[in-house]
Amino acid sequence: MNNWQILWQARDQFWSGFLSTMTIFGVSISAAFVIGCVMLYLLEGSRSRTTILLRIFIDGMRMLPFLILAYLLYYGLPSLGIRLNAWWSGVGALAAYHGCYFAEIFRGTRLTFPPGQVEAAKAHGFTKGKMFLRLILPQIIMQTRPLLGNQLIYALKDTAFLVIITVQELTAAANSLSGTYFIPTEAFIVVIGCYWAVSIVMEVIIKQCGRFSTKRGFDNA
Amino acid sequence: MPETGLEFSKEPTEVAVSIRNLSKSFNDVEVLRDVNLEVKKGDVVTILGSSGSGKSTLLRCINWLEQPERGSIHIAGERIGVTDEGRAMSVKALARVRAKTGMVFQSFNLWPHLNVLHNVTEAPIHVLGKSRHEAEAHARELLDKVGMSHKADAYPNTLSGGQKQRVAIARALAMQPEVMLFDEPTSALDPELVGEVLAVIKSLSAEGYTMVIVTHEMSFARSVSDQVVFLEKGLIIEQADPETFFTNASTERVRKFLERNK
Ligand SMILES: Nc1ncnc2c1ncn2[C@@H]1O[C@H](COP(=O)(O)OP(=O)(O)OP(=O)(O)O)[C@@H](O)[C@H]1O
Ligand SMILES: [Mg+2]
Numbered sequence: 001m002n003n004w005q006i007l008w009q010a011r012d013q014f015w016s017g018f019l020s021t022m023t024i025f026g027v028s029i030s031a032a033f034v035i036g037c038v039m040l041y042l043l044e045g046s047r048s049r050t051t052i053l054l055r056i057f058i059d060g061m062r063m064l065p066f067l068i069l070a071y072l073l074y075y076g077l078p079s080l081g082i083r084l085n086a087w088w089s090g091v092g093a094l095a096a097y098h099g100c101y102f103a104e105i106f107r108g109t110r111l112t113f114p115p116g117q118v119e120a121a122k123a124h125g126f127t128k129g130k131m132f133l134r135l136i137l138p139q140i141i142m143q144t145r146p147l148l149g150n151q152l153i154y155a156l157k158d159t160a161f162l163v164i165i166t167v168q169e170l171t172a173a174a175n176s177l178s179g180t181y182f183i184p185t186e187a188f189i190v191v192i193g194c195y196w197a198v199s200i201v202m203e204v205i206i207k208q209c210g211r212f213s214t215k216r217g218f219d220n221a
Numbered sequence: 222m223p224e225t226g227l228e229f230s231k232e233p234t235e236v237a238v239s240i241r242n243l244s245k246s247f248n249d250v251e252v253l254r255d256v257n258l259e260v261k262k263g264d265v266v267t268i269l270g271s272s273g274s275g276k277s278t279l280l281r282c283i284n285w286l287e288q289p290e291r292g293s294i295h296i297a298g299e300r301i302g303v304t305d306e307g308r309a310m311s312v313k314a315l316a317r318v319r320a321k322t323g324m325v326f327q328s329f330n331l332w333p334h335l336n337v338l339h340n341v342t343e344a345p346i347h348v349l350g351k352s353r354h355e356a357e358a359h360a361r362e363l364l365d366k367v368g369m370s371h372k373a374d375a376y377p378n379t380l381s382g383g384q385k386q387r388v389a390i391a392r393a394l395a396m397q398p399e400v401m402l403f404d405e406p407t408s409a410l411d412p413e414l415v416g417e418v419l420a421v422i423k424s425l426s427a428e429g430y431t432m433v434i435v436t437h438e439m440s441f442a443r444s445v446s447d448q449v450v451f452l453e454k455g456l457i458i459e460q461a462d463p464e465t466f467f468t469n470a471s472t473e474r475v476r477k478f479l480e481r482n483k
Pocket of ligand 1 (some may be wrong): 247248252268270271272274275276277279354
């Protein structure tokens with residue numbers, strides 16, 4: 001039996017690792033997106049204690065290596081009496097970490113948002129929350145689309161770190177197979193193929209979404 | 222037009238906007254000084270004055286985009302910005318009173334992610350709570366009125382300046398405001414597009430809409446106004462009917478201004 005045949009026989013293990021990675025990715029990136037939007041909303045308005053603390057938090061997170069955050073949640077939180085299993089620690093770390101990146105991406109674009117549009121909204125009787133949801137956020141998302149796509153790929157790759165806190169995902173599957181049968185090259189080639197395939201699909205989808213914003217004159221993609 | 226029929230049948234002296242003893246400063250510089258102005262329902266008041274005289278600020282105080290330090294503003298009898306107890310209005314209450322005014326900006330400020338129809342229905346649905354069906358029917362009427370119904374599905378980035386401004390007018394009208402506020406609605410337009418926007422505003426005045434207009438278009442001001450107000454360094458120094466204002470102004474300053482802006 002050659003190495004590829006061994007891998008083929010272990011395809012169930014890959015498949016369940018892949019599903020696990022996709023689940024972790026889907027859950028954490030959705031949460032991160034919501035976190036980013038909520039943070040953007042909290043940053044609306046003039047400088048206050050909240051906005052300053054939030055900015056410090058966002059920057060602190062962004063400047064932290066992801067792996068250390070994952071370690072902290074998994075190994076550090078129990079000392080505070082909070083015990084999360086590996087899966088939830090991983091998802092929590094991904095969501096918080098990339099949520100901060102999302103927030104920062106949104107914030108950068110929010111700074112260039114035309115104040116005239118906000119005035120028009122106020123003049124038409126919009127309150128802050130509705131204005132944010134209906135007028136500001138949709139435009140910010142359309143405008144930041146290419147950056148968000150990039151961030152999705154980062155987040156996908158970061159799921160691989162979770163092998164270190166014992167989450168059974170795709171990289172973990174490859175790791176264990178390569179250890180058991182000593183076929184590291186082939187196992188990891190399969191894994192790379194998976195990450196690439198998912199990334200390419202995401203790129204295509206994000207690009208397709210660009211039609212929305214192009215039609216409205218937001219970019220020339 | 223049914224709504225204007227109603228307006229004409231009301232008491233001619235009914236007041237749409239009443240501004241009393243209004244003062245406003247920016248960083249200790251007084252931009253408006255003890256301004257008093259009454260706009261009757263159905264009247265068109267134009268505000269003239271040189272750059273920096275406080276015209277925009279006055280307009281923006283009316284819908285509380287700027288908060289004056291002193292004085293009061295009532296829209297159709299209801300005070301904006303301040304409650305009966307003299308406290309600052311809650312955000313909700315302010316938004317409700319604000320919705321009684323419609324504002325048209327120099328730079329249009331359409332919402333680019335929404336098409337023309339949805340620009341017009343956005344606030345009626347999400348602020349006034351109208352049904353989508355009702356809002357769209359009304360929006361189509363208004364777009365027709367400003368000659369933009371053929372562009373209902375277009376996005377703002379595909380429109381000319383004059384078209385954008387006409388949509389912005391329809392958007393403001395959709396709130397069924399007590400008063401329309403125009404801040405130099407044609408100043409950002411290419412000369413050949415000014416006419417179409419002024420024609421729309423004129424047709425609104427013929428329908429009996431109450432309007433306060435800041436403009437630099439003298440002949441337009443003369444033909445459309447019931448009252449002309451001249452601001453100078455935050456003071457109203459002349460206030461008259463258009464005939465008197467343009468032919469027989471009492472202050473030297475106004476006569477000079479008219480001479481220069483012929
Ligand atoms: N947000 C602000 N902060 C500080 N100063 C301001 C602000 N807005 C207006 N001003 C000042 O107040 C004065 C009146 O401004 P305003 O915009 O009301 O004038 P205007 O008559 O509309 O002029 P223009 O014809 O140029 O539009 C100007 O001196 C301006 O610099
Ligand atoms: Mg101005």
